[in-house]
Amino acid sequence: xxxxxxxxxxxxxxxxxxxxxxxxxxxxxxxxxxxxxxxxxxxxxxxxxxxxxxxxxxxxxxxxxxxxxxxxxxxxxxxxxxxxxxxxxxxxxxxx
Numbered sequence: 448x449x450x451x452x453x454x455x456x457x458x459x460x461x462x463x464x465x466x467x468x469x470x471x472x473x474x475x476x477x478x479x480x481x482x483x484x485x486x487x488x489x490x491x492x493x494x495x496x497x498x499x500x501x502x503x504x505x506x507x508x509x510x511x512x513x514x515x516x517x518x519x520x521x522x523x524x525x526x527x528x529x530x531x532x533x534x535x536x537x538x539x540x541x542x543x
Contacts, residue, residue, distance in 0.1 A: 450541035451510035458533040472525035480516035
């Protein structure tokens with residue numbers, strides 16, 4: 448079964464105070480759900496129509512596990528701490 452990935456791109460940057468409240472709770476919720484964080488932060492470089500936005504890539508054993516993690520009560524409680532941000536959140540299937 449292919450791995451599942453959550454890709455998050457922030458269209459509006461969260462404020463530092465809210466991010467500092469959200470991050471440890473989100474990390475705990477995701478790691479308890481089996482997450483492996485692959486990358487997070489601002490791009491080193493962008494190409495074509497790329498934009499400078501915070502991006503997070505998280506790996507799970509399956510797309511079902513990724514969807515369960517992002518919709519879990521624990522993660523949703525953490526997300527509420529982030530405040531009013533606009534994000535693009537996707538669950539995609541790995542190639543293997």
